[in-house]
Amino acid sequence: MGSEILFFFEVVVGGLLAGTMYSLVALGFVLIYKASATFNFAQGAMVFFAVLSFVGFMELGLPFFLAFIVTIGLMVIVGLSTERLVIRPLMNQSEDTLLMATIGLGYVLEGLAQAAWGVEVRRLDLGIPDFPIMFIADAIGIFISALDLTAGAVAAFMVISLAVLFTQTKIGLGLRAVADDPGAASSIGIPLKHIMLLVWSAAGVVALVAGCLWGARAGVQFALVDLALKALPVLIIGGFSSIPGAIVGGLIIGSTEKVLEVYIGPFFGGAIEGWAPYVLAVFFLLKRPEGLFGEKIIRRV
Amino acid sequence: MSEQNNSENILEIKNIEVVYDDVILAVSDVSLDVPKGSIVALLGGNGAGKSTTLKSVSTMLASERGKVTKGSITYDGERVEKLNPSDMVNLGLVQVLEGRRCFGHLTVEENVISGAYTRKLSKSEIKSELERMYAYFPRLKERRKSQAGFTSGGEQQMIAVARAMMAKPKMLLLDEPSMGLAPQLVEEIFNIVKELNEKEGVSILLAEQNTNIALRNSDYGYIIETGQVMLDGSAKSLLNDDKVKEFYLGISSEGRKNFRDVLKESKKNKGLAT
Numbered sequence: 001m002g003s004e005i006l007f008f009f010e011v012v013v014g015g016l017l018a019g020t021m022y023s024l025v026a027l028g029f030v031l032i033y034k035a036s037a038t039f040n041f042a043q044g045a046m047v048f049f050a051v052l053s054f055v056g057f058m059e060l061g062l063p064f065f066l067a068f069i070v071t072i073g074l075m076v077i078v079g080l081s082t083e084r085l086v087i088r089p090l091m092n093q094s095e096d097t098l099l100m101a102t103i104g105l106g107y108v109l110e111g112l113a114q115a116a117w118g119v120e121v122r123r124l125d126l127g128i129p130d131f132p133i134m135f136i137a138d139a140i141g142i143f144i145s146a147l148d149l150t151a152g153a154v155a156a157f158m159v160i161s162l163a164v165l166f167t168q169t170k171i172g173l174g175l176r177a178v179a180d181d182p183g184a185a186s187s188i189g190i191p192l193k194h195i196m197l198l199v200w201s202a203a204g205v206v207a208l209v210a211g212c213l214w215g216a217r218a219g220v221q222f223a224l225v226d227l228a229l230k231a232l233p234v235l236i237i238g239g240f241s242s243i244p245g246a247i248v249g250g251l252i253i254g255s256t257e258k259v260l261e262v263y264i265g266p267f268f269g270g271a272i273e274g275w276a277p278y279v280l281a282v283f284f285l286l287k288r289p290e291g292l293f294g295e296k297i298i299r300r301v
Numbered sequence: 302m303s304e305q306n307n308s309e310n311i312l313e314i315k316n317i318e319v320v321y322d323d324v325i326l327a328v329s330d331v332s333l334d335v336p337k338g339s340i341v342a343l344l345g346g347n348g349a350g351k352s353t354t355l356k357s358v359s360t361m362l363a364s365e366r367g368k369v370t371k372g373s374i375t376y377d378g379e380r381v382e383k384l385n386p387s388d389m390v391n392l393g394l395v396q397v398l399e400g401r402r403c404f405g406h407l408t409v410e411e412n413v414i415s416g417a418y419t420r421k422l423s424k425s426e427i428k429s430e431l432e433r434m435y436a437y438f439p440r441l442k443e444r445r446k447s448q449a450g451f452t453s454g455g456e457q458q459m460i461a462v463a464r465a466m467m468a469k470p471k472m473l474l475l476d477e478p479s480m481g482l483a484p485q486l487v488e489e490i491f492n493i494v495k496e497l498n499e500k501e502g503v504s505i506l507l508a509e510q511n512t513n514i515a516l517r518n519s520d521y522g523y524i525i526e527t528g529q530v531m532l533d534g535s536a537k538s539l540l541n542d543d544k545v546k547e548f549y550l551g552i553s554s555e556g557r558k559n560f561r562d563v564l565k566e567s568k569k570n571k572g573l574a575t
């Protein structure tokens with residue numbers, strides 16, 4: 001009996017830790033959504049592009065740290081070009097147009113990444129072992145790896161920094177203002193260009209971090225693009241515009257999908273991890289469309 | 302650097318023509334002056350071209366695919382053609398857009414603070430500027446922590462004006478502050494606008510359909526229709542003008558008609574008399 005409860009905890013903890021990785025990807029989406037009210041379909045491609053470039057730079061002989069910095073620079077350039085070539089020309093179009101544009105941007109980034117670095121799956125070694133830490137296993141009987149813990153810590157750090165940026169800084173206020181009404185923001189002199197540049201660059205950095213953690217576990221490969229779409233149910237549950245929502249949503253998805261997989265999966269012939277989150281998301285869409293933390297939708301009159 | 306502006310006028314619009322989407326003619330010929338420190342009313346009905354004229358000045362036009370195709374606009378000695386909205390705010394000109402346009406998800410206080418975005422102020426300076434604004438808008442202070450999207454129309458109009466004033470403008474463009482508000486609230490808002498004009502020395506160009514209240518609170522007025530200035534004069538003279546009275550303040554025998562026709566008729570009558 002006791003071992004069964006322990007096993008359940010282990011499943012949940014494993015799920016929660018996997019969930020922090022979903023949260024990280026979801027954070028990138030939230031950033032863009034806050035500033036442009038658009039679901040950035042390119043976020044998955046950005047994750048792939050970022051981490052593939054990072055690995056590519058290391059293969060070229062750059063040391064780990066330098067490669068990381070160079071990739072951040074590259075993601076800022078991606079953000080800059082996106083602002084200049086996609087966002088600015090479409091600023092006065094409907095949100096749907098922008099949504100379509102992000103789908104296109106996604107394909108462009110996927111293509112660029114593969115053209116530049118090739119298509120084969122890479123291994124990414126962060127030097128953080130991904131096998132159970134023995135003393136934790138011995139002490140409480142739960143298997144957690146150092147990578148799990150790192151992912152959790154990194155996610156927590158990113159969330160806190162972004163929350164501070166949004167709520168405590170001037171640029172954060174500008175960003176929220178632009179998210180609400182770009183026209184009105186512009187009428188009081190908030191430079192939309194700078195805000196968009198900042199947001200896309202920040203989303204790029206978040207994509208890189210998420211990509212590194214995912215890549216270290218699952219290999220740096222094209223499948224990362226689809227994995228990133230797991231963020232969609234996370235966002236539906238947490239609320240598209242909420243940073244805490246992205247975190248809690250990720251944890252909920254991560255733990256429920258693991259629990260369902262282990263306990264109910266066998267009845268469905270396994271592999272329900274793939275679709276269970278979407279079922280949960282649909283349930284939320286029906287019961288609470290703004291998500292757990294999403295702002296109540298206010299219609300302008 | 303801008304040359305010294307010795308003119309009496311903070312704003313001079315000369316014969317502008319404005320076109321949207323390269324084909325829609327919204328303003329065909331508007332000229333107007335705003336003397337420093339004054340309140341000028343731009344009056345006219347739906348689609349007359351009031352908002353378009355204001356947006357030409359604040360350069361918000363470009364984001365709606367509109368363009369000034371003829372004439373010139375000089376604000377504080379500077380031609381505005383090559384400037385963007387952010388430049389205009391830095392030069393001290395802020396527009397309060399039609400429909401108030403508050404940031405619905407931000408609190409009332411965050412909305413007001415956001416107006417100081419272009420100014421480099423310390424936390425404590427922002428605090429004192431905020432208190433200065435609350436002195437004009439005590440209602441906003443009471444509601445400072447509320448989400449702006451859930452405040453009343455009158456409060457939202459106050460937020461929009463307070464937000465614009467936080468930029469410490471030399472000139473304010475107000476687009477239909479009375480829109481959709483109860484008469485008593487409209488009165489309250491115009492009183493504050495007048496107070497801001499007197500105490501802060503801010504020059505004001507306001508667009509209104511509500512001719513009566515606008516003229517009672519301005520120094521000078523322009524009446525425009527289908528993108529052209531039809532009539533202008535001191536606020537007092539317009540308030541007492543028979544044609545204005547007939548068209549905007551009273552009802553003629555054939556009911557409401559085009560102001561252009563009222564003008565024509567009065568010309569015709571004069572012609573017969575002589």
Ligand SMILES: Nc1ncnc2c1ncn2[C@@H]1O[C@H](COP(=O)(O)OP(=O)(O)OP(=O)(O)O)[C@@H](O)[C@H]1O
Pocket residue numbers: 321322325326327328345346347348349350351352353354365399510
């Ligand atoms: N963004 C736009 N694109 C195309 N045409 C426009 C646009 N904005 C305004 N117009 C047209 O320009 C003309 C003038 O409109 P404008 O909004 O300036 O009038 P207004 O005097 O402000 O009217 P209201 O009192 O209804 O606000 C109208 O015929 C309108 O249809």
Ligand SMILES: [Mg+2]
Pocket residue numbers: 351352353399476477
């Ligand atoms: Mg208008």
